[in-house]
Amino acid sequence: MAKVAIVGGGIVGISCALALQAEGHQVTVLEPNTVGEGASWASCGCIAVGEVVPLSQPGMMMKVPGWLLDSEAPLSLRPSSALKLLPWFARFTANARPSKMRAIAADLARLTFSATADFKAQLGDIGHPEMLVERPIIKLFDDDTDKATMGAAFDLARELGCTIDEISGHEAHELDPAIAPDFKHAALLRDWSFVTDPKRLVEALHQTFLTRGGIVKRAGAAGFDREGRQVRSVKLTDGAELSVDQVVLAAGARSKGLARDLGVPIRLEGVAGYSTALSDPGVELKHTIFYPKGGFGVTPYDGALAVAGTIEFASLDAEPNWNRADVLVRRAHRVLPGLKTEAAERRIGYRPFTPDTRPIIGRSDRLDNVHFATGHGQLGLTLAATTARLVADDMAGRRRHIDIQAFSPDRFS
The missing domain is CATH 3.50.50.60 (FAD/NAD(P)-binding domain)
Structure with a gap:
């Protein structure tokens, strides 16, 4: 021992x-x-099997320069952290090459494809199997251009063994009527699941x-x-x-x-993610919903809907920029038109990101x-x-x- x-x-x-x-x-x-x-605590609470395409994918890399100058963008950088992060970003950018991306995705697939079985074994061991909801997540896209931003990532994920079904926005609305009916496209990621409450x-x-x-x-x-x-x-x-x-x-x-x-x-580097738990959301949701264009997801936890997302590079000791959480909640009305946001608890968590x-x-x-x-x-x-x-x-x-x-x-x- x-x-x-x-x-x-x-x-x-x-x-x-x-x-x-x-x-x-x-x-x-x-x-x-x-x-x-x-x-x-400040996440969407997903067991993201098949979330294997690295952040440095070309579609994202093209948007990063503009995002970094926009405090409300899905990815942002506090000016006070810029100089310190240059070596990290140099390595991050180097991983945007297709050969690097494919190698990273294959490595991550080996891990994530074991995740559900390992997680279920853990929950069984502690006597709480009910904390896992085995239900696919839904990604929503406004139009053809919006959907195209995920095309290469979906193709690579499928190549590595992920199950992704493309459906119409109307079909997504039928699966979860709280979703706005006017999205043109959606995708069901069938390998994913989510927990009832990460805390x-x-x-x-x-x-x-x-x-x-x-x-x-x-x-x-x-x-x-x-x-x-x-x-x-x-x-x-x-x-x-x-x-x-x-x-x-x-x-x-x-x-x-x-x-x-x-x-x-x-x-x-520690990267801040923000979440807001809405304890009286006014809508019912059965699936976790992701809106990539808005940089957030919504998960139906026990007792609350969690609106979570964004990537903010900032010092671990910096004061939270709660506006980033508030922006996500405002954008969530695009996905859930009936959403009520008065009863809200804002959260922040720092995710440890490597450049690859x-x-x-x-x-x-x-x-x-x-x-x-x-x-x-x-x-x-x-x-x-x-x-x-x-x-x-x-x-x-x-x-x-x-x-x-x-x-x-x-x-x-």
Whole structure:
């Protein structure tokens, strides 16, 4: 039995904690913030199987320059962060080549195609299978031009094994009558599903972990004590020190600084996503709806509709730009004309994005007992259970069910 520290108690960290606890390890989770209010809290809550085409796809790259100058665009950049992000954006742009995109998509497909089975196994283990709604999501398009922006991405996703049915906007309205009837095109992504509430999910995972004897410390990691290739202890933000045999770095957007302290330079930036939970929406929705042109999705959680999206590059310590959440809610009336927005709770979460859209999973050649589980971008909820399985297999010395070489933390060196 090893003493394992999980740095980060979000959806990925707590999933790793449960998987390693099941192996018989003594596991301590370090989480300084409110449980369940991380990146997944401000998301659409989807298990996005087949969301494999990287952000650097050509259609998006052509729009980025204009978007960056528009504070209400689906992707924006705070001017104060521009200089710091230049190296990240240089690598991001380099991944827009078709050969790079195809390789990234194939790597992500290997992970996401395991996601539903791994996630269902996790929910079954904690006794909450009802938290997953296995229902396709709907993407909506105003006209032919709007639909064409997703054409190459859909073609590549289908080539890799995704099931996408193209339907008319009227058929989408018939599936979910709250949807405006005047969209010309729509698509059903049949491999996807969504959760009933991401915050309650993370809370349930934590409660199961605690019930089984796990420890959660309300502190973060402030540094590490090393002896050669081994981390011997984690220094905590409350001044304490935790001796360890193994470490899992799952600190999301704050993983970059901690990795630097460990001598492993990773390329990762925290990207703000915004969400608004509408507890009295005035409409009923059965499916998660995405409106790519507006840069948002709408998910029917238990007790609320969540309008979530946007990508904003900003310092992790910057004040939230709540106008970005408000813009999404205003745009949501295009999709749901009967939407009521008076009872609203705004949320923000920072997603850890790598320039190649691949997560960071596995060990660095520089360290023997540190396992990386970060950089999942918009796929943290999707890949949490799969990442946990990979980390547990690696720590046990078992053969992994997925080749993770493409996700190595050393690929940025």
